[in-house]
Amino acid sequence: MNHQKYRRFPTINRPHRQWPNNQIEKAPLWCAVDLRDGNQALMEPMNLGQKQILWQLLVDMGFKHIEVGFPSASQPDYDFVRWLIEENQIPSDVTIQVLTQARDHLIERTYESLKGAPRAIVHVYNSTSPVQREKVFNLDKQGIIDIAIAGAKKVANEALKHPETDWQFQYSPESFSSTEVEFAINVCNAVINVWQPTPNKPVIINLPATVECATPNVFADQIETFCEHVNQRESIIVSVHTHNDRGCAVAAAELAVMAGADRVEGTLMGNGERTGNMDLVTMAMNLYSQGIDPEVDLTDAHRITQTVEQCTAIPTHARHPWVGDLVYTAFSGSHQDAIRKCLNQQADDEYWDVAYLPIDPKDIGRDYQSVIRVNSQSGKGGVAYILESQYGIRLPRWMQIELSQAVQKHCEENNKEVNGENIHSIFNQHFLAETAGVQLRSVKFEHSDHSNNANQQDAIYCTVKHDNIDTIIQGLGNGSIDAFCHAVKTEWGHTIDVQYYDMVTLGEHSDASALAMMQLNIDGQKVVACATDTDSSHAPLKAIIQGLNRFNLRNQQAA
Numbered sequence: 351m352n353h354q355k356y357r358r359f360p361t362i363n364r365p366h367r368q369w370p371n372n373q374i375e376k377a378p379l380w381c382a383v384d385l386r387d388g389n390q391a392l393m394e395p396m397n398l399g400q401k402q403i404l405w406q407l408l409v410d411m412g413f414k415h416i417e418v419g420f421p422s423a424s425q426p427d428y429d430f431v432r433w434l435i436e437e438n439q440i441p442s443d444v445t446i447q448v449l450t451q452a453r454d455h456l457i458e459r460t461y462e463s464l465k466g467a468p469r470a471i472v473h474v475y476n477s478t479s480p481v482q483r484e485k486v487f488n489l490d491k492q493g494i495i496d497i498a499i500a501g502a503k504k505v506a507n508e509a510l511k512h513p514e515t516d517w518q519f520q521y522s523p524e525s526f527s528s529t530e531v532e533f534a535i536n537v538c539n540a541v542i543n544v545w546q547p548t549p550n551k552p553v554i555i556n557l558p559a560t561v562e563c564a565t566p567n568v569f570a571d572q573i574e575t576f577c578e579h580v581n582q583r584e585s586i587i588v589s590v591h592t593h594n595d596r597g598c599a600v601a602a603a604e605l606a607v608m609a610g611a612d613r614v615e616g617t618l619m620g621n622g623e624r625t626g627n628m629d630l631v632t633m634a635m636n637l638y639s640q641g642i643d644p645e646v647d648l649t650d651a652h653r654i655t656q657t658v659e660q661c662t663a664i665p666t667h668a669r670h671p672w673v674g675d676l677v678y679t680a681f682s683g684s685h686q687d688a689i690r691k692c693l694n695q696q697a698d699d700e701y702w703d704v705a706y707l708p709i710d711p712k713d714i715g716r717d718y719q720s721v722i723r724v725n726s727q728s729g730k731g732g733v734a735y736i737l738e739s740q741y742g743i744r745l746p747r748w749m750q751i752e753l754s755q756a757v758q759k760h761c762e763e764n765n766k767e768v769n770g771e772n773i774h775s776i777f778n779q780h781f782l783a784e785t786a787g788v789q790l791r792s793v794k795f796e797h798s799d800h801s802n803n804a805n806q807q808d809a810i811y812c813t814v815k816h817d818n819i820d821t822i823i824q825g826l827g828n829g830s831i832d833a834f835c836h837a838v839k840t841e842w843g844h845t846i847d848v849q850y851y852d853m854v855t856l857g858e859h860s861d862a863s864a865l866a867m868m869q870l871n872i873d874g875q876k877v878v879a880c881a882t883d884t885d886s887s888h889a890p891l892k893a894i895i896q897g898l899n900r901f902n903l904r905n906q907q908a909a
């Protein structure tokens with residue numbers, strides 16, 4: 351690689367620039383150019399059916415300016431424009447826009463395609479940068495201005511022939527950002543002079559970063575300089591059209607709005623020439639996440655991505671800003687822990703404030719189920735979240751640690767992500783599966799009246815089955831668990847100390863099962879045991895028996 355082949359992009363000397371102090375206060379006027387700039391960049395341009403589907407999405411999302419094609423360039427584009435007009439497809443608050451080069455025969459054909467349209471924006475362009483002037487057009491600056499003036503005149507004259515349509519004119523000095531800003535202003539002023547706009551009948555001057563060559567701050571300087579010096583600013587809608595060659599098309603458009611642009615052109619998901627156009631979804635979501643109404647409907651992100659994929663045959667990257675499949679998903683343990691804690695504290699009437707989730711995924715139709723996904727990088731928080739959100743099982747902290755170790759071991763051994771079903775099954779296998787040995791058959795508990803004698807103990811009598819023989823074990827203690835541990839000690843000689851004990855209900859009704867979770871110390875060894883029972887007083891006793899069986903099995907295996 352030889353970096354000396356390239357040169358630095360010139361900056362603008364603008365010590366009094368204002369735009370860094372500005373903030374975006376409202377959504378710009380959007381113009382969706384998917385059906386033109388997006389379309390012209392596709393390996394296979396859209397057919398009529400695909401254009402119709404994408405059009406409907408753009409209309410449903412609420413775009414008011416939609417560039418629908420380059421009708422003088424291709425028959426499918428021409429036919430699509432005719433379909434929109436003849437089939438009365440254009441809602442009364444939507445204006446279609448079409449692009450044409452500044453060449454007479456193309457402008458004439460453009461107007462032909464628009465016959466009968468209620469309103470339309472005719473968008474004419476010619477390129478203005480030094481490389482285009484010198485190498486493509488072989489013209490000096492005046493030659494370029496002459497093309498622009500001739501095009502502007504032709505556009506205005508053709509419009510006069512069709513007074514039944516409400517026309518709006520748009521001019522783009524293509525390659526604006528690579529053009530000397532003073533010259534770009536001169537060209538645009540020449541066009542404005544032809545069109546003579548008024549505040550009530552403004553024209554659109556669209557300033558493209560046809561190829562993104564500089565950092566977004568340079569583009570913002572160009573836009574601010576343009577807005578300061580262009581003639582009749584009050585009669586002009588300043589629009590920007592950025593491309594993503596350096597990956598900053600959205601940033602450039604945002605800074606341009608801070609610098610005075612009123613309107614932004616772009617495409618859904620950023621499809622467009624080379625690295626694409628400015629992504630309307632990203633910029634609109636950026637505004638939304640700052641508490642600004644984006645003035646387009648993004649609630650059905652799935653429909654947006656599916657439709658764009660269907661029409662462009664370009665898949666959405668899983669990490670595409672705001673709408674990619676994985677952008678609200680945390681695999682890593684500390685992120686999951688933080689998300690779970692924040693979601694549990696997030697109140698509906700408070701500002702959204704959840705670590706690692708810049709917006710509420712539900713706003714764009716995403717569910718929380720996909721927010722936390724578990725693999726070997728995950729920790730207890732994520733595992734606990736999934737078990738709780740999908741199965742209603744709320745584990746205590748110590749039990750979360752136990753389960754997450756089992757899940758992590760499973761993931762490492764299988765080198766795979768686990769879903770909610772897998773986690774539930776790991777939980778059942780590791781902690782609830784019965785171990786052969788003693789079984790609890792029946793329980794009789796006598797609670798003593800402590801008001802007369804504080805030292806009086808409760809009594810428990812249980813029938814247990816062991817080696818096919820029923821035996822009654824009995825013990826005294828403070829409450830059924832303590833009494834039961836004494837019964838076990840008396841019968842089998844094991845000392846059981848309950849280190850942690852938690853119980854949750856599985857379900858919401860009175861017949862719901864209880865899940866008892868215990869960490870026991872049996873003769874100095876840690877044993878985790880769980881059991882369920884419809885009777886909540888039996889569940890912990892069954893858990894103790896299960897712990898005892900596990901303890902015995904472990905020691906048999908070790909022997």
Ligand SMILES: CC(=O)SCCNC(=O)CCNC(=O)[C@H](O)C(C)(C)COP(=O)(O)OP(=O)(O)OC[C@H]1O[C@@H](n2cnc3c(N)ncnc32)[C@H](O)[C@@H]1OP(=O)(O)O
Nearest residue numbers: 390420422423424451452453475476477486487497524560
């Ligand atoms: C940055 C952008 O995205 S701009 C939009 C680009 N989109 C497209 O080009 C898609 C559709 N375009 C096409 O199908 C074709 O280019 C057409 C039908 C419009 C024109 O086709 P053609 O006339 O056969 O060829 P082509 O586009 O190569 O024309 C180049 C000629 O037009 C001139 N020209 C190019 N752009 C413009 C313009 N905006 N205004 C005036 N003249 C122009 C060139 O200087 C060149 O002139 P020359 O023949 O004297 O050398």
Ligand SMILES: CC(C)C(=O)C(=O)O
Nearest residue numbers: 475522524558560591
């Ligand atoms: C015609 C203009 C707006 C264009 O598409 C570009 O410069 O990228």
